[in-house]
Amino acid sequence: MSRLVLVRHGQTAWNLEGRAQGHTDVGLDDTGREQAAALAPCIVQLAPTALWSSDLTRARETAAYVAAATGLEVGYDVRLREFDVGERAGLTTEEFAAKFPAEYAAWRAGHITGHVPGAETPEEVVARMTPALREIWEAIPPGETTVVISHGACLKVTLAAFLGWPEEVGATLRGLDNCGWIVLEQDPTGRGVRLSSYNETAHPTDHGPDFASDAPVG
Secondary structure, rough: OEEEEEEEOOOHHHHHHHHOOOOOOOOOHHHHHHHHHHHHHHHHHHOEEEEEEEEOHHHHHHHHHHHHHOOEEEEEEEEOOOOOOOHHHHOOOOHHHHOOHHHHHHHHHHHHOOOOOOOOHHHHHHHHHHHHHHHHHHHOOOEEEEEEOHHHHHHHHHHHHHHHHHHHHOOOOOOOOOOOOOEEEEEEOOOEEEEEEEOOOOOOOOOOOHHHHHHHHH
């Protein structure tokens, strides 16, 4: 059956520090490179025939490990980028709370970006990500597998929309670990796409804070 594998990029120094990245172009740190190196042979076992990535450096670097292991050429799509976090970019959680107390309170209450000035809304992210994933899914030949390297928060909100889940159901998912992956597959009964696995990793993980506190970090 056809499969689509969605992967969060490896760790960056800003991930480790809890700084919101969004569209800020931060590369992988040493741990992130180790995670990407461990990810690559796991992806090889899935025998992918196509590889896509966000154009941001942390995703591109992760994709490069997968490309080297699989021999696949990487396609880049700007629609696969993380949330633009607006004026929160570069701020730690503590700095966010101090600079934008009202927005921080909204974020802690469950709004994914907290209405920070300049930040994308979940609806805007879903509107650009879902068509990209639909196009990729529809281009997968029968029985083959495609891999997409992207970002944690945008993958979480788009997964729910892609599968047609109610928003409140999607909100119950925890965030993906760095280099964690999701497997979607064709439902053999002909009912579209189904979730096969969620947040698989090739490395030991300390799941850390819940998704509400790290969603826009990317």
